[in-house]
Amino acid sequence: MESSVIDLRHFRHGNLPGGFRQLLIDVHADAYADDMDDPFNQRFDWFVDHWSSAEGFTCVVAYDGSEPTGFAYGAPATSGREWWRDCGYEPSEGSTSTYSVSEVMVRPRWRKQGISERLHEALLKGRAEDLAVLLVDVDHPKVQALYESWGYKKVGERQPFADSPLFAVMVQDLRD
Numbered sequence: 001m002e003s004s005v006i007d008l009r010h011f012r013h014g015n016l017p018g019g020f021r022q023l024l025i026d027v028h029a030d031a032y033a034d035d036m037d038d039p040f041n042q043r044f045d046w047f048v049d050h051w052s053s054a055e056g057f058t059c060v061v062a063y064d065g066s067e068p069t070g071f072a073y074g075a076p077a078t079s080g081r082e083w084w085r086d087c088g089y090e091p092s093e094g095s096t097s098t099y100s101v102s103e104v105m106v107r108p109r110w111r112k113q114g115i116s117e118r119l120h121e122a123l124l125k126g127r128a129e130d131l132a133v134l135l136v137d138v139d140h141p142k143v144q145a146l147y148e149s150w151g152y153k154k155v156g157e158r159q160p161f162a163d164s165p166l167f168a169v170m171v172q173d174l175r176d
């Protein structure tokens with residue numbers, strides 16, 4: 001099935017339009033509608049505020065007409081504080097910078113159309129960092145397999161918050 005999304009819009013820290021925060025929260029609420037009783041999912045607005053306030057924050061939102069269908073966002077990791085490095089993974093020589101992909105999310109009605117891959121590609125296109133890192137709930141092996149098909153490799157596991165799931169730590173070399 002071909003994607004009906006006709007528009008990918010790019011946003012950056014410092015030029016976020018009014019209503020942007022609520023747009024992300026609304027898409028998340030739809031994407032996680034069956035799991036919104038989970039306290040971790042209920043804190044999504046904190047994550048939006050945290051990430052969108054980062055100096056290098058970038059976001060791509062997919063639209064079907066005027067309807068937002070999904071988004072991907074992240075920011076460069078602070079050099080020397082890349083949390084994934086404690087997993088024991090040794091990247092190729094010279095890999096010194098990391099872009100942290102925080103979210104790739106598509107609303108249920110638009111899933112299985114390749115939108116998540118388009119969002120991910122658009123988010124990382126032209127990045128100056130050597131590596132991309134993301135977390136995947138270990139209870140979602142199909143999602144992990146999808147990221148592996150995009151070039152990510154599982155390098156460890158971590159639970160960043162007491163109420164968060166256990167995540168697979170996945171890294172991709174952006175220079176390949």
